[in-house]
Amino acid sequence: MYKEKRISIAVIRRLPRYYRYLGDLLDNGITRISSKELSVRMNITASQIRQDLNNFGKFGQQGYGYNVESLYEEIRTILGLGKPHDIVIVGAGKIGQAIVNYKHFERRGFKFVKIFDKNEAIVGNKINGTSIDHISNLRAYIDEHKIDFLALTVPYEACDEVMELIKGSSIRGIWNFSPVDLELPDGMIVENVHLTDSLMTLSYKLNEDSILGEYGPKK
Amino acid sequence: MYKEKRISIAVIRRLPRYYRYLGDLLDNGITRISSKELSVRMNITASQIRQDLNNFGKFGQQGYGYNVESLYEEIRTILGLGKPHDIVIVGAGKIGQAIVNYKHFERRGFKFVKIFDKNEAIVGNKINGTSIDHISNLRAYIDEHKIDFLALTVPYEACDEVMELIKGSSIRGIWNFSPVDLELPDGMIVENVHLTDSLMTLSYKLNEDSILGEYGPKK
Numbered sequence: 001m002y003k004e005k006r007i008s009i010a011v012i013r014r015l016p017r018y019y020r021y022l023g024d025l026l027d028n029g030i031t032r033i034s035s036k037e038l039s040v041r042m043n044i045t046a047s048q049i050r051q052d053l054n055n056f057g058k059f060g061q062q063g064y065g066y067n068v069e070s071l072y073e074e075i076r077t078i079l080g081l082g083k084p085h086d087i088v089i090v091g092a093g094k095i096g097q098a099i100v101n102y103k104h105f106e107r108r109g110f111k112f113v114k115i116f117d118k119n120e121a122i123v124g125n126k127i128n129g130t131s132i133d134h135i136s137n138l139r140a141y142i143d144e145h146k147i148d149f150l151a152l153t154v155p156y157e158a159c160d161e162v163m164e165l166i167k168g169s170s171i172r173g174i175w176n177f178s179p180v181d182l183e184l185p186d187g188m189i190v191e192n193v194h195l196t197d198s199l200m201t202l203s204y205k206l207n208e209d210s211i212l213g214e215y216g217p218k219k
Numbered sequence: 220m221y222k223e224k225r226i227s228i229a230v231i232r233r234l235p236r237y238y239r240y241l242g243d244l245l246d247n248g249i250t251r252i253s254s255k256e257l258s259v260r261m262n263i264t265a266s267q268i269r270q271d272l273n274n275f276g277k278f279g280q281q282g283y284g285y286n287v288e289s290l291y292e293e294i295r296t297i298l299g300l301g302k303p304h305d306i307v308i309v310g311a312g313k314i315g316q317a318i319v320n321y322k323h324f325e326r327r328g329f330k331f332v333k334i335f336d337k338n339e340a341i342v343g344n345k346i347n348g349t350s351i352d353h354i355s356n357l358r359a360y361i362d363e364h365k366i367d368f369l370a371l372t373v374p375y376e377a378c379d380e381v382m383e384l385i386k387g388s389s390i391r392g393i394w395n396f397s398p399v400d401l402e403l404p405d406g407m408i409v410e411n412v413h414l415t416d417s418l419m420t421l422s423y424k425l426n427e428d429s430i431l432g433e434y435g436p437k438k
Contacts (some may be wrong), residue, residue, distance in 0.1 A: 016416035080426025098313035173425045191421035197235035202410035207299025
């Protein structure tokens, strides 16, 4: 029955942060850390850290703390970063260009292998070493290289067309920058980067105090 | 005592989505909707919708459903979008360019009024109508125009310098694209867009089944 249990999304979203912090510790030659020290650095409570990491097994040792490297390696495995991931980008606009130029992905094992766009005029160009191909070759490329990650950076009008092209392909994960909630075929998973929603959330947070006065639970 | 209660972050993160969907309904001339219909469109349960919206007051009417326009307006107010927001961008790299070119923000009441960068060579250029100014003029501009939103799109090495420049200014909200957890002065709020973390989360989700076998709670 426990098989049905899923790790909560809040925990999952903290894992990359643990991974980043542990990577920084390693870069600085720190090999061992207590949950208390880690808690100060990451600004979350030590008990939260212990609770989070206990979801995945027993990593720490009483009186010793965490072995940074083995914890880093375990989280790397948990995050599915044990092997490199090849990603195709669909959409060579500013967002597509921004992510292919972003140096931090490669360090984490992600490689943008090809960019696809419908604009014939830019086919053959390279962005940060990654070449642009025509959208009509997308499916053949995915099939040939068994690509499973796709970054979707097209305007929302073009999303349906792309989803149609990849239906039944080896693509399993979509990193979606378009402001739509995609209808996903079975077996496909999406991670949304909804920039407008993010900016509205910031606006909400700034507005929160006045809101709690007006809309919050009344005494 | 209830004043201490905060709306949960999960609810807050759904509000922009409600706002988007209601906006689409309005664009399509739909003036009234039941929580059930909205639930089908948004792919969340009707009871979740009722529960979410009850956090902010009573919007629906039994047997009538929601008045789309008034709900839209209420959520707009809750999100702090009742008045337009002027935002400065710091960092004219690809991410800065991408967001200033992104047409959806202006529709939601956000306006990028100026981009700042340390590269003298591009000062005076315009991106999508927004001009680039030198970083040395950032603080004076913020003070003069009482800007409260700042989008931070510089490499992480440059973050400290920017944070120093805006200390004690009118900036209250930072929309942070740099892969660091900023140390915030009192009264400042951050909304992070951690792209690497997002991509790692997608990787985790794809890897989840094997993980639950190996690391998940054992029977």
